[in-house]
Amino acid sequence: MLTQVxxxxxxVLIGVGGCVGYFYASNLLLDRLFPASASNDAHxxxxxxxxxxxxxxxxxxPALVLLxxxxxxxxxxxxxxxxxxxxxxxxxxFDNYAWAAKDxxxxxxxxxxxxxxxxxxxxxxxxxxxxxxxxxxxxWGSIARSLIFLPLAISFVGASVIWxxxxxxxxxxxEQIGILNAVVEWFGFSPQVWIALPFWNNFFxxxxxxxxxxxxxxxxxxxxxxxxxxxxxxxxxxxxxGPFKIFWRIMVPQIMTTIVVVWTTITVLVLKVFDIxxxxxxxxxxxxxxxxxxxxxxxxxxxxxGRGAAIxxxxxxxxxxxxxxxxxxxxxxxxxxx
Amino acid sequence: MWQRIRLEPxxxxxxxxxxxxxxxxxxxTAGLLVSSLRDxxxxxxxxxxxALTTTERSEQARMKPPADQVQKxxxxxxxxxxxxxxxxxxxxxxxxxxxxxxxxxSAGATAQLQDGRSLTVNSDGSYVYTSPTAFTGDRGQxxxxxxxxxxxxxxxxxxxxxxxxxIGRSFINSLTVTIPATIxxxxxxxxxxxxxxxxxxxxxxxxxxxxxxLLVVPLQMSLIPLLKIYNATGxxxxxxxxxxxxxxxxxxxxxxYLLRSYIAGLPxxxxxxxxxxxxxxxxIFMRIILPLSFPALASFAxxxxxxxxxxxLVAIVFLGSGNDQLVLTGRLxxxxxxxxxxxxxxxxxxxxxxxxPLVVFFSLQRYFVRGLLAGSVKGG
Numbered sequence: 277m278l279t280q281v282x283x284x285x286x287x288v289l290i291g292v293g294g295c296v297g298y299f300y301a302s303n304l305l306l307d308r309l310f311p312a313s314a315s316n317d318a319h320x321x322x323x324x325x326x327x328x329x330x331x332x333x334x335x336x337x338p339a340l341v342l343l344x345x346x347x348x349x350x351x352x353x354x355x356x357x358x359x360x361x362x363x364x365x366x367x368x369x370f371d372n373y374a375w376a377a378k379d380x381x382x383x384x385x386x387x388x389x390x391x392x393x394x395x396x397x398x399x400x401x402x403x404x405x406x407x408x409x410x411x412x413x414x415x416w417g418s419i420a421r422s423l424i425f426l427p428l429a430i431s432f433v434g435a436s437v438i439w440x441x442x443x444x445x446x447x448x449x450x451e452q453i454g455i456l457n458a459v460v461e462w463f464g465f466s467p468q469v470w471i472a473l474p475f476w477n478n479f480f481x482x483x484x485x486x487x488x489x490x491x492x493x494x495x496x497x498x499x500x501x502x503x504x505x506x507x508x509x510x511x512x513x514x515x516x517x518g519p520f521k522i523f524w525r526i527m528v529p530q531i532m533t534t535i536v537v538v539w540t541t542i543t544v545l546v547l548k549v550f551d552i553x554x555x556x557x558x559x560x561x562x563x564x565x566x567x568x569x570x571x572x573x574x575x576x577x578x579x580x581x582g583r584g585a586a587i588x589x590x591x592x593x594x595x596x597x598x599x600x601x602x603x604x605x606x607x608x609x610x611x612x613x614x
Numbered sequence: 615m616w617q618r619i620r621l622e623p624x625x626x627x628x629x630x631x632x633x634x635x636x637x638x639x640x641x642x643t644a645g646l647l648v649s650s651l652r653d654x655x656x657x658x659x660x661x662x663x664x665a666l667t668t669t670e671r672s673e674q675a676r677m678k679p680p681a682d683q684v685q686k687x688x689x690x691x692x693x694x695x696x697x698x699x700x701x702x703x704x705x706x707x708x709x710x711x712x713x714x715x716x717x718x719x720s721a722g723a724t725a726q727l728q729d730g731r732s733l734t735v736n737s738d739g740s741y742v743y744t745s746p747t748a749f750t751g752d753r754g755q756x757x758x759x760x761x762x763x764x765x766x767x768x769x770x771x772x773x774x775x776x777x778x779x780x781i782g783r784s785f786i787n788s789l790t791v792t793i794p795a796t797i798x799x800x801x802x803x804x805x806x807x808x809x810x811x812x813x814x815x816x817x818x819x820x821x822x823x824x825x826x827x828l829l830v831v832p833l834q835m836s837l838i839p840l841l842k843i844y845n846a847t848g849x850x851x852x853x854x855x856x857x858x859x860x861x862x863x864x865x866x867x868x869x870x871y872l873l874r875s876y877i878a879g880l881p882x883x884x885x886x887x888x889x890x891x892x893x894x895x896x897x898i899f900m901r902i903i904l905p906l907s908f909p910a911l912a913s914f915a916x917x918x919x920x921x922x923x924x925x926x927l928v929a930i931v932f933l934g935s936g937n938d939q940l941v942l943t944g945r946l947x948x949x950x951x952x953x954x955x956x957x958x959x960x961x962x963x964x965x966x967x968x969x970x971p972l973v974v975f976f977s978l979q980r981y982f983v984r985g986l987l988a989g990s991v992k993g994g
Contacts, residue, residue, distance in 0.1 A: 288793055288794045291797070292801065295798065328813075329814075331896070332809040332814065335899075336815075336821070338805070339805070339870060342802065342862060343866055343867065347836060347867070349839065350839035351835050351836070354839055357838060407632075410628060410631060417632070420635075426972070432924065433924075433964075434964045437950065453662070453957070455645060455662075495983055495987070496986060550927055551927065551943075555947055567834055574838060574931075588832070589835075595832055603826050
């Protein structure tokens with residue numbers, strides 16, 4: 277164990293040293309090969325030009341290589357794999373997609389993902405807006421925001437343990453140790469096995485993600501709300517608008533872009549959600565989602581990379597519109613600037 | 615000003631509403647923390663919200679058999695302790711000899727039973743059972759009693775999970791994964807971000823567009839091809855080097871995006887005057903850009919740290935499940951399978967896994983929020 281700590285420490289030094297060394301050495305080499313202080317001016321100018329056209333690539337190089345190996349190439353390769361058989365040795369056309377369309381697990385996953393997409397981003401954004409507005413008006417608002425924000429630091433697995441304990445079930449007559457069933461019993465209803473109730477259990481799993489992400493929405497939307505110009509609100513007050521009208525008609529429209537950003541960010545996250553389903557139910561009781569199904573097919577029975585890849589492509593297709601929107605947005609923002 | 619608008623519903627309801635929301639958001643975590651510190655028998659028999667109250671439990675035990683009776687002052691006597699042979703302890707508040715009425719007599723009192731027999735049970739469990747005639751039969755008389763178990767907190771659960779459930783080892787593994795996987799991408803991304811912000815580059819717009827696009831690419835897209843590469847190369851498969859590089863690759867788009875927008879916002883004069891002084895881009899980067907970008911670097915570091923520490927998917931795909939490689943999230947997931955009902959193990963383990971992110975989060979919340987605001991395009 278101590279050797280492991282030592283090695284971890286050594287690698288940090290080697291890794292970081294290697295990075296610094298690479299950048300330092302490559303720049304030094306460039307300066308030496310094409311010295312800016314050459315004997316005649318024509319030479320010096322030429323060397324400076326070479327320097328300034330090569331140096332950016334030295335800076336960008338490692339990042340570009342890593343991005344290509346870890347993201348660009350795999351995306352292309354996954355697309356190709358999705359048209360091949362389980363080991364990637366034979367081209368099978370659309371067989372994997374045809375299989376998916378008929379598979380009941382896949383259909384359940386699509387349906388459940390659709391539910392997640394419908395509920396989680398909307399719930400987080402709505403709760404985030406409400407909490408941002410409410411906490412902005414009380415003296416202990418920032419403490420409240422911190423506490424609501426806190427679950428964002430907790431891992432999905434940790435959150436799953438926390439919520440499994442909340443949903444814990446003991447037979448009727450026994451004392452409940454899960455707080456949800458205790459509350460339900462206190463109101464005179466009978467306790468339920470929440471995560472095994474088909475259809476509704478999806479919502480109990482979604483609750484975990486909502487619990488985690490609402491803090492994110494609160495912070496972003498809270499900052500946007502504070503940026504709303506006061507004179508627009510004052511004008512509305514003078515016109516006799518009530519708080520609700522001001523909120524919906526004046527404030528929400530002005531922060532619409534931020535709302536869209538929050539909504540899409542959570543949407544992307546929802547499509548990738550895997551840990552929660554794996555740890556809570558592992559897809560049992562009709563809670564399967566695409567990301568977990570894909571993981572299943574990567575390893576189940578030795579793995580079927582073709583089917584796994586096909587499921588990954590389906591997730592990617594769902595993300596694609598958001599990706600395009602983001603790129604457009606970024607291009608527009610950059611405009612003519614540097 | 616918005617704050618000064620007359621409030622409707624009234625301020626009381628405003629405070630109440632926020633209080634309820636905050637309670638709903640914190641109670642699950644509070645339950646975990648409180649439970650992890652409770653005695654394991656108590657966790658299994660009573661809700662964590664009763665942790666501070668004394669719980670009453672109905673129990674039963676048998677006294678010693680008549681074979682153990684002794685003669686004293688002309689009558690037969692059996693004595694002993696009801697807790698003998700069990701690991702239960704507690705205060706007996708009442709006892710009885712019939713199941714219908716386990717609290718017939720209060721502790722310490724002498725119960726006059728039929729045939730002139732009498733039974734005294736003290737609160738510590740010791741009893742004296744006497745009879746004018748000899749006891750017969752071969753089994754001991756059954757006694758019902760009510761124990762009150764006082765609140766009991768312990769750190770035993772933590773000792774168990776850290777040293778015998780492997781959480782301690784996984785903690786080290788998680789650190790081994792997280793620290794290099796946080797530091798390496800920062801440097802690589804910072805150089806790239808500077809190049810994309812301030813240097814003349816032919817395809818700059820295109821590269822930035824690609825990076826923005828990669829921000830939202832689901833991790834799932836990369837797993838299968840990378841797994842194939844890793845298995846083929848051998849030295850990356852199931853090694854720490856492999857997972858460091860993987861986390862670096864996955865973290866780069868966000869790192870470059872976040873750092874570029876920050877570095878691009880630095881004052882132009884600063885860089886131009888350095889150029890006039892004859893400094894080349896490498897010097898400008900090391901001497902001016904890097905120190906000035908500290909807030910953005912810190913934001914990204916926190917993000918990457920939390921994301922790597924909390925990650926389960928990348929860890930179970932690219933690392934082995936042996937004791938020397940299982941990270942905290944993986945271990946917790948395994949415990950959920952093998953120790954599903956042992957809440958004392960699960961709650962303590964979960965708390966160990968979330969304590970580091972919580973500390974990082976609370977101490978550096980300012981930078982974290984800044985990063986969130988700057989880079990809210992990424993989905994975590």
